[in-house]
Amino acid sequence: MREGFVVPDKWKWFTESRYGLFIHWGPYAQWGRGEQVLFREHLNHEEYAEQACAWNPRHFDPELWAYTAKKAGFKYACLTTRHHDGFCLWDSAFTDYSSAKQAAGRDFVKEYTEAFRKAGLRIGLYYSWIDWRLPAYFDGPQKDPEGWEIVRTYLHNQVKELLTNYGQIDHFFFDGVWPRNADDLQSVELLEEMRKLQPNILINNRLGYSNKIDGYRADGGIGAGDSDTLGDFGTPEHAIASEATRLWESCQVTTWRLWSHVIGERWRNTDVLLDMLCECAEKGGKHGGNLLLNVGPTADGQFPPEFVERALEIGRWLDVHGEAIYGTDGGSLTEFITRGRQTMKDNKLYLIIRFWDGRPELRLADLTSRVLDVELLTTGQSLPFEQDGDTLIINGLPREAPTRLFPVIRITCDGKPATNEWGEVRLWEGDPERVAAWARERRGASVYVDGRER
Structure with missing residues (x-):
């Protein structure tokens, strides 16, 4: 092959x-x-x-x-x-x-x-x-x-x-x-x-x-x-x-x-x-x-x-x-290691949560596809969400993990789930210039708290 x-x-x-x-x-x-x-x-x-x-x-x-x-x-x-x-x-x-x-x-x-x-x-x-x-x-x-x-x-x-x-x-x-x-x-x-x-x-x-x-x-x-x-x-x-x-x-x-x-x-x-x-x-x-x-x-x-x-x-x-799991096309679409794993199938992205922190909100960065629906697959509960550009905020998560193993959130998009450069190229990968630009644009270039030169 x-x-x-x-x-x-x-x-x-x-x-x-x-x-x-x-x-x-x-x-x-x-x-x-x-x-x-x-x-x-x-x-x-x-x-x-x-x-x-x-x-x-x-x-x-x-x-x-x-x-x-x-x-x-x-x-x-x-x-x-x-x-x-x-x-x-x-x-x-x-x-x-x-x-x-x-x-x-x-x-x-x-x-x-x-x-x-x-x-x-x-x-x-x-x-x-x-x-x-x-x-x-x-x-x-x-x-x-x-x-x-x-x-x-x-x-x-x-x-x-x-x-x-x-x-x-x-x-x-x-x-x-x-x-x-x-x-x-x-x-x-x-x-x-x-x-x-x-x-x-x-x-x-x-x-x-x-x-x-x-x-x-x-x-x-x-x-x-x-x-x-x-x-x-x-x-x-x-x-x-x-x-x-x-x-x-x-x-x-x-x-x-x-x-x-x-x-x-x-x-x-x-x-x-x-x-x-x-x-x-x-x-x-x-x-x-x-x-x-x-x-x-x-x-x-x-x-x-x-x-x-x-x-x-x-x-x-x-x-x-x-x-x-069955019939999925792989995952790891966005950087998600701090939460768990991802898989995809058709227009759906699955978030497999290894670490449930009990907070009502989950932030998913770098998803560029328009989201149509979010569901806690484990319970069938529909979850409210907000999407601002390539950042998705999911709300309404229960404090207690809904399963002893890994809860799963299903995200339905308007097409095949897609990501940006940060999702395609991860930590320790790619051209380091993108990291330099991110730091430069967001805070400056110096060692001081505000990033400004003295």
């Missing part, structure tokens, strides 16, 4: 959604110390595999998962079909190391896709290139060309299998490129095959660097940047970093750090999680700006109650304020 690129109709669902659910789940949940416990604690491979094969999550109910996700306001989901430990959650024809062929005897990918699709949610699948069990992946084509060819064929076959057997797949999230690159993996060639199987699919950027094919570079990890051109969307991890030239999606945890179920992990507060969603929407514009918020189900297949509590609270907020 390049500057001037228009998002095709087949991908507009992504920019309209803004909010997806990431599900990190696998046999590693039995250890309760993160999805990478096998490597990070250098566990015995044989003992790990024995416990993984015995994993049988009897309380996994995909319809309950889908119901919760829908009620929480998510528009799509992405399930880890196979993480770095190599254990597969589907009935793969290419290995017996799977939930279908071991103790559980179930194809969890099939159950997930059917339940979430039935609930009206878009379907995403996560797949890790890396498999800690396979030496040839780390030796690579230079050290073990024969072994590497077997591994690469295995990876390609599994990806194509996932895109063949489970209906329409909307979103595909690769991970774990290191230490290979796009040329080793032949990821560019695989993408062509993936698009033949699923013409409408969105594929992320974790595909490795290519030295052979001009212009194809991708970070293969957690960053985001204009140089990462391979893949349909960027995936900043544990960060919200907008990309101007393609779709992007910030993947974030609901806990402090780890992705799968962890016993004793600390949980982020609901307002922190909601603010991440609002920040993604504010920075998104028409080229993405989604939040992929993670949950790590327990080993027996249940969403942790701490997650459900927070997710449903955000869902209730979205029931009232969702128009300020």
Whole structure:
């Protein structure tokens, strides 16, 4: 995707959604110390595999998962079909190391896709290139060309299998490129095959660097940047970093750090999680700006109650304020950091108030569009306002915040909301002459109180 690129109709669902659910789940949940416990604690491979094969999550109910996700306001989901430990959650024809062929005897990918699709949610699948069990992946084509060819064929076959057997797949999230690159993996060639199987699919950027094919570079990890051109969307991890030239999606945890179920992990507060969603929407514009918020189900297949509590609270907020998030065109129209965030849609500007000060009046500078109506969306209350040039004064705000989370004010303009130079260029940006002129015209040039020379 390049500057001037228009998002095709087949991908507009992504920019309209803004909010997806990431599900990190696998046999590693039995250890309760993160999805990478096998490597990070250098566990015995044989003992790990024995416990993984015995994993049988009897309380996994995909319809309950889908119901919760829908009620929480998510528009799509992405399930880890196979993480770095190599254990597969589907009935793969290419290995017996799977939930279908071991103790559980179930194809969890099939159950997930059917339940979430039935609930009206878009379907995403996560797949890790890396498999800690396979030496040839780390030796690579230079050290073990024969072994590497077997591994690469295995990876390609599994990806194509996932895109063949489970209906329409909307979103595909690769991970774990290191230490290979796009040329080793032949990821560019695989993408062509993936698009033949699923013409409408969105594929992320974790595909490795290519030295052979001009212009194809991708970070293969957690960053985001204009140089990462391979893949349909960027995936900043544990960060919200907008990309101007393609779709992007910030993947974030609901806990402090780890992705799968962890016993004793600390949980982020609901307002922190909601603010991440609002920040993604504010920075998104028409080229993405989604939040992929993670949950790590327990080993027996249940969403942790701490997650459900927070997710449903955000869902209730979205029931009232969702128009300020879903399908918005970004925001940050004017300088508003002292109050909160902004998003826009058509002729409406939404003020998402992070800091409610209890004062009856709110001053919004630098809005040049003529205002037709102002409403406290949280309560439906119409608010009186005055407009003097590019300054809008909103009155009648209640002393008490009308919601525990973020109240939202909807401003309806006579056209697309517009701003002046101060809104377009912020603090620490642009030509400093405008700041000098502002000080000179408003007070003078000296160090004295009145700005006059002595």
